[in-house]
Amino acid sequence: MEELDRKLLLDIVLNNLDKGMAIINRNGEFIYYNRKIAELEGFEPEEVLGHHLQEMFPTDESSMLNVLENGIPIYNSLQEYINKNGKKIFSMVTDVPIISEGEIEGVVEFVHDIDQIKQIYQAIQSFEKSIDSVKRTxxxxxxxxxxxxxxxxxxxxxxxxxxxxxxxxxxxxxxxxxxxxxxxxxxxxxxxxxxxxxxxxxxxxxxxxxxxxxxxxxxxxxxxxxxxxxxxxxxxxxxxxxxxxxxxxxxxxxxxxxxxxxxxxxxxxxxxxxxxxxxxxxxxxxxxxxxxxxxxxxxxxxxxxxxxxxxxxxxxxxxPLRSRSEDIEYLSKLFIDAENKFKNMNLKLSHEVLELFNTYDWKGNVRELKNIIESACNVAGDDKYIKLEHLPCYLIERLRSRNLLSDDNQVKSSYSDMVESFEKGIISEMLKKTEGNVSKASKLLKIKRQTLQHKIKKLNIR
Ligand SMILES: Nc1ncnc2c1ncn2[C@@H]1O[C@H](COP(=O)(O)OP(=O)(O)OP(=O)(O)O)[C@@H](O)[C@H]1O
Ligand SMILES: [Mg+2]
The missing domain is CATH 3.40.50.300 (P-loop containing nucleotide triphosphate hydrolases)
Known part of the structure; x- marks a missing residue:
């Protein structure tokens, strides 16, 4: 593909992301600023590009500048700040250094709007409440x-x-x-x-x-x-x-x-x-x-x-589930079967995952197991087996911190993988609740139907 086309393509992709993204060069000047981050921070990209970060955001503590200085990435740090329009923004930020031949050439920042996540949760909660009140009467x-x-x-x-x-x-x-x-x-x-x-x-x-x-x-x-x-x-x-x-x-x-x-x-x-x-x-x-x-x-x-x-x-x-070892495998299979039936698939549990399930402490008991299976089935997509890499990040982190996961079978999840599996989980859950009705789900999630349709396709949700 021609150089120009590539740039154009990249621009289209990055500007249509629902995650904010900015890049500074080795001098701390903005060289990229996508539409979502502009929306979050209240600037136009033109106002920001070419300017030094400190000029636009005068602060003593900038995670981007820290990363530019020491080259150590920061993942998913929670930040709260007031944007140009005086709006309080609560976000989850990842800063990754661009290192070329041992030199720090710049920093890429990804910003996830927590308010958006909150809205989705609220939509799910209010939906659940409405089901509850029906159940009552x-x-x-x-x-x-x-x-x-x-x-x-x-x-x-x-x-x-x-x-x-x-x-x-x-x-x-x-x-x-x-x-x-x-x-x-x-x-x-x-x-x-x-x-x-x-x-x-x-x-x-x-x-x-x-x-x-x-x-x-x-x-x-x-x-x-x-x-x-x-x-x-x-x-x-x-x-x-x-x-x-x-x-x-x-x-x-x-x-x-x-x-x-x-x-x-x-x-x-x-x-x-x-x-x-x-x-x-x-x-x-x-x-x-x-x-x-x-x-x-x-x-x-x-x-x-x-x-x-x-x-x-x-x-x-x-x-509790941890003291009913016979139920861990039994219930896992039942929940996978239910997902298989629902999505017309034939997924199975891999031995490595079953082994981990048998050693995990299941503080959330059967509810936790059921949620993990549902999420893993969504992420596994066309795979034959539910493997370690299909498990939710929080579980991997917990398993690691409890030394239940050895170094050689550590699962590497990138930021975008994590975000993707999170989105996939929320959308699948909502579609399940609306029995596959995309219009209803999009209303509850407060996003456009076309956007949801696009995400369903992109994330390969059945
Ligand atoms: N033995 C089981 N067989 C099938 N599904 C189960 C079983 N135990 C729990 N579940 C499922 O796990 C989820 C949680 O169950 P439930 O709401 O009954 O738990 P609970 O003990 O009332 O939890 P809480 O104390 O948080 O209210 C539900 O989706 C339920 O269907
Ligand atoms: Mg209960």
């Missing part, structure tokens, strides 16, 4: 509630326990489920509901840690009009769950005074709305979860002992 809505058969395990003790619980589901006893995050407590809670006589009544779930203490009481018990400024006549979750099941997640985050009110409601079967005086009869089975040993929680005054006894008529301990 319509059991047969978008997402079917789980049944015991959805809880997959080869662990003998757990299988025996689940069989017992399934039988006990028919009783009206309250339940306490204790287990680390991601061990499948919600699946069990939903299954108890769907195996009970309450299955056609509402299943309402509330995470006690997710809302401020002051609001929790009105959310649980409802409010009467005028009881405090702006309050309206509103049913609480107990009334919404009447006849059905109320799942109170992370009960140990509920303040102690509210735990005593909860105990009273469970004992008496009546609630009183905040600010109200009349008692309203409710028939609700409470399933509560805690993510630490209840005895320790009681000792640390995070859980009332009397409430614990009242709830733990049926008590379930779900062991």
């Amino acid at each position: 319509k059991n047969d809505g978008m997402k079917k509630l789980h049944e015991f058969k959805d809880y997959k395990t080869l662990n003998f003790e757990l299988l025996e326990l689940l069989k017992k619980i399934e039988k006990l589901s028919l009783s009206r006893s309250n339940v306490l489920i204790y287990g680390e995050t991601g061990t499948g407590k919600e699946i069990i809670a939903q299954s108890i509901h769907t195996s009970s006589e309450r299955k056609n009544k509402p299943f309402v779930a509330q995470n006690c840690a997710a809302i401020p203490e002051t609001l929790l009481e009105s959310i649980l018990f409802g409010t009467v009009k005028g009881s405090f400024t702006g309050s309206i006549e509103r049913k609480g979750l107990f009334e919404k769950a009447d006849g059905g099941t109320l799942l109170l997640d992370e009960l140990n985050s509920m303040p102690m005074h509210l735990q005593s009110k909860l105990l009273r409601v469970i004992q008496e079967g009546y609630i009183r709305r905040v600010g109200g005086s009349s008692e309203i009869k409710v028939d609700v089975r409470v399933v509560a979860t805690v993510n630490a040993d209840p005895n320790v929680l009681i000792e640390n005054c995070k859980l009332r002992e009397d409430l614990f006894y009242r709830l733990s008529i049926i008590s379930i301990y779900v062991p």
Whole structure:
């Protein structure tokens, strides 16, 4: 290709990147400044090109100049600054020296806009919330509630326990489920509901840690009009769950005074709305979860002992994934099969990855395993096996820091690989949620449909 064409091509590519990019020469003068970085920093490329960095950004501490001086790259450093237009910019920056024949010839800087990442996360979160509210009111809505058969395990003790619980589901006893995050407590809670006589009544779930203490009481018990400024006549979750099941997640985050009110409601079967005086009869089975040993929680005054006894008529301990070694391979294969089916692929787990999985501590338990498999399947694309290089960067870093990854099988991921796999993960997740509807996904991600379409193609997302 002609020299001119190459330049033109490079210009088109770099100016259409959604990452900011700038290059300074050995004198600290800008020789490249793409459109995205201009947008972030509030300059026009023409204003910047040819000028010294200090002239444009007078500062004592410039990562680009540091790299120009010592030749040591900086990866993914978080930076916060005010741009030319007075806007606060929060970004993730990588600075790489250009070294030729042992001399530092300049520095290339890549800037990732954290606000953009935040927006995508917020879009995902608000989408999840909307699903949650559907789940609350319509059991047969978008997402079917789980049944015991959805809880997959080869662990003998757990299988025996689940069989017992399934039988006990028919009783009206309250339940306490204790287990680390991601061990499948919600699946069990939903299954108890769907195996009970309450299955056609509402299943309402509330995470006690997710809302401020002051609001929790009105959310649980409802409010009467005028009881405090702006309050309206509103049913609480107990009334919404009447006849059905109320799942109170992370009960140990509920303040102690509210735990005593909860105990009273469970004992008496009546609630009183905040600010109200009349008692309203409710028939609700409470399933509560805690993510630490209840005895320790009681000792640390995070859980009332009397409430614990009242709830733990049926008590379930779900062991963490690391102590269920038989489940690691079993669940990995199940999740890969599901991805294969979804994307019409035939991926398998490589031995090296399985070996690592068996030694990893799985702090996020089955949720973490499931997410890692989903992400690795996306990254592996047309490969036959899920290999080390398909695993998310955070896992590689953790494995390295725990010396679970030897030097000779270290995975080398470049900055752009990391960004690419991150983007791929977010987009695939959103497409899954919108059942492949690109228009819906683009709205939720707040990007143009064409941009999303282009990314799907570029990132080879099925
Ligand atoms: N045994 C299992 N079989 C199949 N999927 C599972 C299993 N355990 C967990 N999962 C999956 O892992 C994810 C997390 O499960 P769940 O939400 O039930 O965990 P949790 O214990 O309630 O976590 P948290 O304490 O963070 O709320 C879900 O996607 C769930 O489907
Ligand atoms: Mg849960």
